[in-house]
Amino acid sequence: MNLIRIALRYIRNEILVLPTRVIAILFVIGLLVLPLLTQDMYILRILAIAAIFAIYAASWDLLSGFVGQVSFGHALFFGVAAYTTALLNLRFGISPILTIPIGALASVLVGLLVGIPCLRLKGPYLGLATLAFPIMLMGIIFIFPGFFGGELGISGITRLAAARLNEYYIAVVFMLILCFVMWKITDSKVGIIFHAIREDEIAVRASGINTIKYKLFAFCLSGFFAGLAGGLYTHFLRIAGPSMLAVLMSFQAIIWTIFGGVATIYGAVTGVFILFPTLEILRTFSDYRMLIFALIVLLVLRLMPQGITVFVRDKLERECPRCKVRNVFTRKECRVCYSSMK
Amino acid sequence: MKGKYYLLLTLVATLVLLLGLVGCTPAADDTAPPVNGEEEEPGPEFDGEIKIAVTGPMTNIQGEMMWWGATMAMEEINEAGGVAVGDEKYSIRLIQVETDEIMDPLGAVSAVENVIVSEDPDFLIGGFRTEAVTPYTDLVARDYQKIFLICGAATNELLQGRVDEDYETWKYLFRVTPIRSTDLVRVTMLMLHEVAMAVREELGIAAPKVAILAEALEWNEALVQGAPAVYFPQLGLEHVGTFRPSATASDVTTELRGIEASGAHIIYTIMSGPVGIPFGKQWGELEIPACPVGINVEAQKSGYFPATDGFGDYDYTLNTFALNANITDQTIPFMTKFMDKYGQVPNYNADTYTAVYLLKEAVERAGTMDTDAVIVEMEKTDRVGPAGRIVFDEIHDVIWGPGYVTAVGIQWQEGDLVACWPYEWRPDPQNAPDLVVGFDGVVPYQIPPHVLRQWRGE
Numbered sequence: 001m002n003l004i005r006i007a008l009r010y011i012r013n014e015i016l017v018l019p020t021r022v023i024a025i026l027f028v029i030g031l032l033v034l035p036l037l038t039q040d041m042y043i044l045r046i047l048a049i050a051a052i053f054a055i056y057a058a059s060w061d062l063l064s065g066f067v068g069q070v071s072f073g074h075a076l077f078f079g080v081a082a083y084t085t086a087l088l089n090l091r092f093g094i095s096p097i098l099t100i101p102i103g104a105l106a107s108v109l110v111g112l113l114v115g116i117p118c119l120r121l122k123g124p125y126l127g128l129a130t131l132a133f134p135i136m137l138m139g140i141i142f143i144f145p146g147f148f149g150g151e152l153g154i155s156g157i158t159r160l161a162a163a164r165l166n167e168y169y170i171a172v173v174f175m176l177i178l179c180f181v182m183w184k185i186t187d188s189k190v191g192i193i194f195h196a197i198r199e200d201e202i203a204v205r206a207s208g209i210n211t212i213k214y215k216l217f218a219f220c221l222s223g224f225f226a227g228l229a230g231g232l233y234t235h236f237l238r239i240a241g242p243s244m245l246a247v248l249m250s251f252q253a254i255i256w257t258i259f260g261g262v263a264t265i266y267g268a269v270t271g272v273f274i275l276f277p278t279l280e281i282l283r284t285f286s287d288y289r290m291l292i293f294a295l296i297v298l299l300v301l302r303l304m305p306q307g308i309t310v311f312v313r314d315k316l317e318r319e320c321p322r323c324k325v326r327n328v329f330t331r332k333e334c335r336v337c338y339s340s341m342k
Numbered sequence: 343m344k345g346k347y348y349l350l351l352t353l354v355a356t357l358v359l360l361l362g363l364v365g366c367t368p369a370a371d372d373t374a375p376p377v378n379g380e381e382e383e384p385g386p387e388f389d390g391e392i393k394i395a396v397t398g399p400m401t402n403i404q405g406e407m408m409w410w411g412a413t414m415a416m417e418e419i420n421e422a423g424g425v426a427v428g429d430e431k432y433s434i435r436l437i438q439v440e441t442d443e444i445m446d447p448l449g450a451v452s453a454v455e456n457v458i459v460s461e462d463p464d465f466l467i468g469g470f471r472t473e474a475v476t477p478y479t480d481l482v483a484r485d486y487q488k489i490f491l492i493c494g495a496a497t498n499e500l501l502q503g504r505v506d507e508d509y510e511t512w513k514y515l516f517r518v519t520p521i522r523s524t525d526l527v528r529v530t531m532l533m534l535h536e537v538a539m540a541v542r543e544e545l546g547i548a549a550p551k552v553a554i555l556a557e558a559l560e561w562n563e564a565l566v567q568g569a570p571a572v573y574f575p576q577l578g579l580e581h582v583g584t585f586r587p588s589a590t591a592s593d594v595t596t597e598l599r600g601i602e603a604s605g606a607h608i609i610y611t612i613m614s615g616p617v618g619i620p621f622g623k624q625w626g627e628l629e630i631p632a633c634p635v636g637i638n639v640e641a642q643k644s645g646y647f648p649a650t651d652g653f654g655d656y657d658y659t660l661n662t663f664a665l666n667a668n669i670t671d672q673t674i675p676f677m678t679k680f681m682d683k684y685g686q687v688p689n690y691n692a693d694t695y696t697a698v699y700l701l702k703e704a705v706e707r708a709g710t711m712d713t714d715a716v717i718v719e720m721e722k723t724d725r726v727g728p729a730g731r732i733v734f735d736e737i738h739d740v741i742w743g744p745g746y747v748t749a750v751g752i753q754w755q756e757g758d759l760v761a762c763w764p765y766e767w768r769p770d771p772q773n774a775p776d777l778v779v780g781f782d783g784v785v786p787y788q789i790p791p792h793v794l795r796q797w798r799g800e
Contacts, residue, residue: 041459042460151559152497155477239473243447248445287401290445
């Protein structure tokens, strides 16, 4: 009973008082109850894929938004896990329960391999170096087509679950858990060090912190989450193809995250859940689909340069200048320390 | 941090704009179709409608051709009274599905599922890029049990290993065009043999040297490995090198100089991508003394000659139709009507035209729209279309060979695209010496004049 009382108090005092948290809770509830309202296979497909891509985009945010290690080749992690998952499933008949985590571990390994040579690189040099890796892997895929399936990809993989509804719930629940974990990581001691490395790496090093260790950790962590997304996607679509390593795949993660709000995790999720269905809806304007999409993104970025979630949050909430707690924008004084909000 | 942030933001904005511009191509044509799901009520004379979804990259030439071919068939059928389903008459309605499968192959699956869920088409036709067609035929057959006629992807594995190994799951898939990859190889070898014979006769070279110029993609890998090992010795040809430019390369001078240095008399080309244009232009400009023959998809298009500034003249490539090749009595009327209507020479994707007719006839024979009954009738197909006589084999692929679909070899000759193969082709000289295959209007292959001049020392 006590726990329930504490939880209710937390909900009342920490969630319901802030509009953005209410929006987040409504979003989560909405996703979970949506199948009660519609079981349209197409809608469930789009939302399931959006959930998987949200994990992928958030993993980019974890590495590039929080640690400042801007990666232009994030599809590498996604693609490595996708191919590992597909090969394990197809060649050895291993179940998705195992192939997905093993694929993610393969991405961790790749995170290390990429992280080590990139440690001393910064800014555009790091971006270009990371961009090269998926292109190299794609080259390898074409060199060994018998093993990797060349540009045809590897198909015939076990589906994620027997029914679309189950696949939807697996993707959504995975997304909610993994994005929450990523968000908590960024809020932890490790997350503060990540922030600090992004802001001033030399100062962090001067404080006696091994930044190399943390940067490598960030590459592996990001690779792990992106890998989970890659494995889920592969079993959902039942194919692993070279387009998973394409430049467009890497850039999509960047676009989604910047659109939603970089260095937030929830911004990446928002970006995917707005932009991915939008691009689907725009299929009806086949000739101008990409142009309309580009204009929407540009317009939003022009008006909300920090991203859509940060813009909305700043409109709906303000931070107390004294205790730094967030308050709804209508409050005259802080809900915690009662300081004036003016 | 702020500086970095704005740098990143600027970069993203530029990327987004570039992606937008790349994805935006001019409107296909004024005859462009209604998009997904636009309702078109059946006329009063019809009892209902048959909905056929045409899936393809509709902002690209492949998708446009699919749509145009299917539209022509739909108009002809509806004008002639529609499809008789038992005692009722149905009109055909096409639904265009933009799969964007060249840019986003895996996203294509969503587009196909969208049309199935929202429109519930009776049949689907189309599909171009194998990476996209593989998962969406999987979806169509396995999840929705609908008949899908492939009209664009040649990869054997779309049917082989599926229909033969698990008929109940994959029986919904058929391929109408093009012929499967292995048959494409067979035809290019016959064309290569023809060129080799011309080189022997006109240049007096007993064992012509051949260089392979193949775009660096997997679909041609078996060909790149197999041709010099298996076919070249059989044809009495000497392999002198293989060159693999990117499918999107804009410059192949290095490869061409390599071919020239190898002493090759023939270039066996295998190109489906835009690299075909720089190849044609630079081969002519540099006067590389070797005859190109094989597959160059760009050279199949009407715009190839002007795009290469005329330097691509005498390129010799595989195709499905040709203006001067009366493959069947339907070929020339079909091509003429298509060109009058759309202003372009139809490529192989345009044989969605035949696909729509195959469906019409199967439904009429079945007398019902029941999927299993229509599949049984589709399997009994024996129809003469513009590309030849269509009969399906046991894995639902079109049978290739004399009397069926053979494809044609087309050559640019002084700015005109003409068919040169099959020209007095004897497919089985040992067992059937009198069997000679050729189509009315096909002309002999010509060695490019600059190649003749250089090897003759003129």
